Amino acid sequence: MRQHGVPTAAGDVIRLDGVTRTYQTGAPPALANVSLAVAAGEALAVLGPSGSGKSTLLNLLAGLDKPTSGQVTVDGVRVDTLSEAASARYRRERIGMVFQFFNLLDDLTVLDNVLLPAQLAGMPSKRAQARATELLSYLRIDRHTRAYPGRLSGGERQRVAVARALMNRPPLLLADEPTGALDTASGHEVRNLLAQLNQDGQTIVLVTHDTTLAEACATRTIELTDGRIRRDTAAVAR
Known part of the structure; x- marks a missing residue:
C-alpha cells in the first residue's frame, strides 16, 4: 500500500536554518545554531543523551x-512565524505525531480514536470512514475496530496511534520514543512497522535513545550533544 499519505514531490520536507532555542538568559541553549535539511522519503533518527536538544527539536x-x-x-511552511491558531491548523494538516505512551482516548473505540483527526479537520464522514478502514487494514489491526484501547497489547495500541497520526495524510510523521513503553516483542513489531512505512515513502523523524530502533528504521542518523549536531550519518542500505 503506497497511498497512505506520502508526498511524492522531490525536495526537502524539513529545513532548519541557523536555529537556536534558549530558555533562560545566560543558560546554555537547548539548540545552538542548528541547520538541517531532510528530504522527502527520508527516515531521520535523532539520537543523544537527555538534555541534548532532541525534544526541543521535535517541538520546533x-x-x-x-x-x-x-x-x-x-x-x-515557515513554522516559526505561525500564530497559535495557525500552528494548531498546521499540526492538524501536515504533522502526524506518535508518542511513547500512545495518548489514545480510552473511552473511545479504536475506530473512533483513528477518526478523531479527520473529524477535527472537517473531513466528510464517508471519506473519513473509508480512510480509517484503509489504515486499519494496512496496519493489520482492522479486527480490533470496535475494541477499546485498554484491551489491546502495547504494540497494537501503538499501531492505533500510528493510524491516527496518518489519518490526514501528513507529509511528516514525528515519533517520540515510540518503543519506550513497549516490551521486547512489541518493540520489535513497531520497529518493523516504522521501517515499512518509510519503505512505502513516508518521511519520518524519530527521536529515540534506542540505537537498535534507529538502525532498524532510519535511513539517516544525527547525534545531538549540548544542542549541536555532532554527527550526521547515512545508514547502510536496508
Missing part, C-alpha cells in the same frame, strides 16, 4: 515551540 518541528533565532520550514 511540531510548531509547539518557537526558535529564539533562525528559521524552521516544514513542507513549505
Whole structure:
C-alpha cells in the first residue's frame, strides 16, 4: 500500500536554518545554531543523551515551540512565524505525531480514536470512514475496530496511534520514543512497522535513545550533544 499519505514531490520536507532555542538568559541553549535539511522519503533518527536538544527539536518541528533565532520550514511552511491558531491548523494538516505512551482516548473505540483527526479537520464522514478502514487494514489491526484501547497489547495500541497520526495524510510523521513503553516483542513489531512505512515513502523523524530502533528504521542518523549536531550519518542500505 503506497497511498497512505506520502508526498511524492522531490525536495526537502524539513529545513532548519541557523536555529537556536534558549530558555533562560545566560543558560546554555537547548539548540545552538542548528541547520538541517531532510528530504522527502527520508527516515531521520535523532539520537543523544537527555538534555541534548532532541525534544526541543521535535517541538520546533511540531510548531509547539518557537526558535529564539533562525528559521524552521516544514513542507513549505515557515513554522516559526505561525500564530497559535495557525500552528494548531498546521499540526492538524501536515504533522502526524506518535508518542511513547500512545495518548489514545480510552473511552473511545479504536475506530473512533483513528477518526478523531479527520473529524477535527472537517473531513466528510464517508471519506473519513473509508480512510480509517484503509489504515486499519494496512496496519493489520482492522479486527480490533470496535475494541477499546485498554484491551489491546502495547504494540497494537501503538499501531492505533500510528493510524491516527496518518489519518490526514501528513507529509511528516514525528515519533517520540515510540518503543519506550513497549516490551521486547512489541518493540520489535513497531520497529518493523516504522521501517515499512518509510519503505512505502513516508518521511519520518524519530527521536529515540534506542540505537537498535534507529538502525532498524532510519535511513539517516544525527547525534545531538549540548544542542549541536555532532554527527550526521547515512545508514547502510536496508
